[in-house]
Amino acid sequence: MPRTQRNDNFIDKSFTVMADIILKILPTNQKSKEAFAYYRDGMSAQADGEYAEALENYHEALKLEDEAGDRCYILYNIGLIHASNGDHEKALGYYHDAIELNPNMPQALNNIAVIYHYQGDQAQEAGNSDLAESFYDRAAEYWKQAIRITPNNYIEAQNWLKTTGRSEMDVFF
Template structure:
């Protein structure tokens, strides 16, 4: 039985029913509908912390999905799983793939910045100041791009950019 049919809470059941109704009404191919079902099951598994199952569903969705924007969200979610598992390099690869398909995805830009900032902090703690500064500068570049796309978001990043002197803009929104 697909994961989406096993949901036991009201919100998940409601989402599943609504998604199924939309899929029945929209004039999409059977392949697209199947890809969405895998994607939906992947999101459900991911929310439950079942990352291996989520990755399997996302990979199946990627094999079927042709729409670049939809593919970008699948890749983004795969990146989230790798980031939460501590595999930052793999997460970066998937976030960059998502951005290649959908360059207007501020959440991917933000997550890339977060990883570079984290790696910069680690380099700083390990007494590698030049590497830390390079990583912080990379984080700043990605945060600036994310903020340009979503000016009311990423307030902490905006404050960090300002307090570190990495941005001359006073207000983004």
């Protein structure tokens, strides 16, 4: 039984019913519909903290999904799981794959910046200021891209860019 059919709360059941209706009426092929079902089950498992199950579903969805716009969200979610598990290098790979398909995906750009900033903090704590500055510069570049796409978001990043002198823009929003 698909994961989404096991949901026992009203909101999850409502979402599942609506998603099933949309899936039935969408003018798309069966392969895309199956990909969406795997993606939906992956999101459900991810929300429950069942990361291994979510990854299995996302990878199945990737095998079936041909549309770049949909693939980028699958890749992004896989990146989220790897980041939450502390595997930042793997997460970066998936985020980069996502923005390769959709360069205007600010959430992936932001998450890349967050990882680079974290790596900068780690390098700073280890006493390697040059490496830390390199990571911070990378973080700044990705945050600037995300902010250009969604100027009213990432306020903390905007403040960090201003206070560290890494911003060429006076006002982001």
